Amino acid sequence: MCRWMAYSGNPVPLETLLFNAQHNLIDQSMSSRSAETPTNGDGFGVGWYGPRQQPGLFRSIRPAWNDFNLRDLAAQIDSRLFLAHVRATSLATIQETNCHPFRHGRWLFVHNGEILEVEKLRRELLLAVDPALFGGIQGTTDSELMFHLALTFGLQDDPLPALARMAGLVERTGRAYGVNEPLWMTIGVSDGESIWAVRYASDGDAPTLYYSRDAKDLVELNPDIVRVLGEHARAIVSEPIGRFAEIWSEVPQGAAMHAKGGAIEVVPFSPSG
Amino acid sequence: MCRWMAYSGNPVPLETLLFNAQHNLIDQSMSSRSAETPTNGDGFGVGWYGPRQQPGLFRSIRPAWNDFNLRDLAAQIDSRLFLAHVRATSLATIQETNCHPFRHGRWLFVHNGEILEVEKLRRELLLAVDPALFGGIQGTTDSELMFHLALTFGLQDDPLPALARMAGLVERTGRAYGVNEPLWMTIGVSDGESIWAVRYASDGDAPTLYYSRDAKDLVELNPDIVRVLGEHARAIVSEPIGRFAEIWSEVPQGAAMHAKGGAIEVVPFSPSG
Amino acid sequence: MCRWMAYSGNPVPLETLLFNAQHNLIDQSMSSRSAETPTNGDGFGVGWYGPRQQPGLFRSIRPAWNDFNLRDLAAQIDSRLFLAHVRATSLATIQETNCHPFRHGRWLFVHNGEILEVEKLRRELLLAVDPALFGGIQGTTDSELMFHLALTFGLQDDPLPALARMAGLVERTGRAYGVNEPLWMTIGVSDGESIWAVRYASDGDAPTLYYSRDAKDLVELNPDIVRVLGEHARAIVSEPIGRFAEIWSEVPQGAAMHAKGGAIEVVPFSPSG
Amino acid sequence: MCRWMAYSGNPVPLETLLFNAQHNLIDQSMSSRSAETPTNGDGFGVGWYGPRQQPGLFRSIRPAWNDFNLRDLAAQIDSRLFLAHVRATSLATIQETNCHPFRHGRWLFVHNGEILEVEKLRRELLLAVDPALFGGIQGTTDSELMFHLALTFGLQDDPLPALARMAGLVERTGRAYGVNEPLWMTIGVSDGESIWAVRYASDGDAPTLYYSRDAKDLVELNPDIVRVLGEHARAIVSEPIGRFAEIWSEVPQGAAMHAKGGAIEVVPFSPSG
16 A cells, blocks of 8 residues: 655645654654555655646655755755655566656656556556557556546546546456456546546545645644745545544545645546446 | 577586677677667576576666676586577567567577567467467567467477478468468577577568577687587577677578587578468 | 664575565564654665675665565575565665665674764774774764774674673763763674674663574465575564564563574673773 | 866856857867867766765766766756766776766866876886775875875865875875876866866876966857856866967966966976975
8 A cells, every 4th residue: 555645835845744743654664654655765766746747746756755866856856846756566566667756747646545456457557548558657556547547538628527537447447357346546636737536446545645634734744844835735645644633624525625725625536328 | 679698508607608709698788889769778687507407587777787696607507508588679569578588488588670560460360379278478579479379380389390480470461461471580489408499481581690600600709618618518509799890600580500518500491371 | 763674594485575574674674662752764775795705795775565676686586595684774875775684795784773972982983993904984873983893803703702792892982971871772693604693771661573493483474475584594574473473482571592503592791891 | 088067157058158159169079180089989978066965977888979877967967066987998998886976075077198007017016095085085086086185285274285195195106116207197187166287298298288268268169158157157178169269378387376266376296206
């Protein structure tokens, strides 16, 4: 199981949330309490929106906690919107092209979860990717494939319906190959302005997803840093953080959220045909 | 352009040919004279047949000349048949899963050259891979795809016809997408007993391929080491080696060779339907 | 805190104990239960005695559990005596030259523990290294420094007295700089025939050290593999392994052991002047 | 032999000079014409002054030309003053802590050249480093040692005299150990405001060092980018660049230069006692 977070608010150094917050993502990556995946040491990535049109991307197969370069970059780089991800897998190969976020133009994508028995479905799903997008697939994860399916279905025009069609295709394809409840996911997507996040599983038991309702809530992360985050700051996280679980609002099963400029909207999510 | 070599003969430490021979593959990788590809620093791999059924594989995205572990392993590991490869590319991503040799069961595969405009053909060619083999594709190179196509066409039963069918498919697919002369290659393949090698290009101008006729020829590589190689030792190389070009026999354009136990046979090669 | 193991017995593939045993070192590296060091993902190394005079060495800064090359090498390489180590550190830099084992000629050295406040003592201790050995120090760990001090004091002639003098020097130097109880260690050393191991801490509270009394005990690790290990097989481990703690004999505080050809001797150990 | 460059001028994305200029440092690293060191594939580093007090540092042991992360960072990060370095070595180990630039507080340091027979002198020179600075040495290069000697001699107060004392110490130490002409160097140093550079060798035959007299000269590098560099832009480079050698002013043997805000001063340099 992976972990991820997304931030939107005042421009801050990446380290503010990646390293300096209490129970930050890097610390979490070293000490999962989950029995199945004792550590998230199988790669790391951060994608950030900065001064260029295209977001920057730094991905590494080193564990996040021992990457000198990440530490330095997180101190130097300011961003008003970024997504970060730590990976734990026994499935796809450990290589940088399998690390999240995935990027297409201005878009970034992170995923926690999996397509069950993806080895049975992968070829069929790949065929459904728009041939014009096919060459953009550089790795071998189910996550990158899900991103390219969503792009095929119009993610850049209308993200939630495209994600719903992706989910629908995965479920139909699963059933066709005898995998009845194939999808298990939380997803984070951004175009640099909005963040969309989805929590959904075929069996109704998706991994967790939380968001901060208000910048005041984030004060618990680190009183020193919250002032700089600004009143419209919001964070979205895949896992409850430490002893402050109460400050986070849980996104329900089968739901999607949209965050932009401090406003957050939560709507139902279900796969579509 | 990549470089590769294959060796068959007495069991010797890998370093005997990889590091200790004059004009060895590692030295070559640092000092190509070719204007287009000034260095082969984009990854390295060696596959060797040792005490197990399956060959061993060591691949690294470090340049071969600065990999401590390679140096040590090459000193410790004895093999009677191995294939080694150094990579130079501006195409597929630099990652270990894109480094040669590729392996399937007892089989190893190395390639120099490319499928021209492969980005136009890749999806179509992937569809032709046996679905049962599809999941074995871990990287994004044209080379690994060619290997899986040849496996699809029966490489493990009869290698040269399978390679001919692969070449035929690549050319037909190329023409269908407006790439008239798509294939440019030398290939090395082994099952641990034989080595097969092919030199072919759609336009008749394939990269070079050489072999040693006799163990005595190899004495030029390093007089000290040849005695240990044994009388049946043979080497196959993608490029003439330094000032000893005269000791190598060139495999002609559109030809394949088969080396086993010191015997070498060269036959014509052309793509088939 | 690091973890290490040493094996002596019939030649076996490294994977037999590194990957295939229950509660093997690699699994341990992912799931430490210790609160301070939640995972051992800061590098890995194995040194093995094979067909050459000098042992082989494979060290990597990847976590052991996600290193393809390690997996392959562990399957291909047979050894009758090897030492393996997984690292967890917040101290010295993560780089291959800081990964254990350290090697000097035929000798290998692994360490768990630390010299407390080593930053105060490092320069002084470096000065005590034989200038002829000084150039052999390639990294920045206290462990490599301890090895070179022991070499300076005659490790290759008489290991335990040399380790005692090393420990004595560290303690005297510590006291001179206001670090009263600086040493905290278990150590494993081999020349390819014997294994010596030491458990010692200045404050009497050294990390744990265990050995198998008898090859029959190892049957608990994996019934399938023990037959191949041979009747003289012995393993030495830094940490009790899973639910089989009872099969391991604990080396007491302030003690050293010597294992050779199935015979094990435990003697007191204390620093010397 | 390594290569390096320094830039001072308008804030520009690092890629402007690292990747987009004709004959840029990355291209150079792949195609040295020097017979001894055919390629600079043994690591890369860039240090840049950005929004923080301390400069950022990105160092990698991958060849610069195949590092995804470098490519992305160079596109995202703007800097008004940076130093970059590509390494070629058969001496010190390939590891990130041996990659330039080296950093101490606000200071960055790059070096091309070597201390001859440094293995004889290293221990003695290390002893001359201020014990308070000793712990800052993380790697094993002669370059990092030279930097820490210069820091010991007051680099942060008055750079050129400190570098002269460092050079003097290296030469005296060399002679004491029978190495009569030990020093061979160009050096670049910055505090984020000025760049100092030195060209000196004990035998009067130091590697080359060049600077641009005027922003207009840089137009040759890439007409599109020069406008953004600004009128005070200056570049300092270790090697003449391609066919535009005439636009560069050569720093003479035994000389130092100081560049600040477009003004450049060249003065004699000789080691001091």
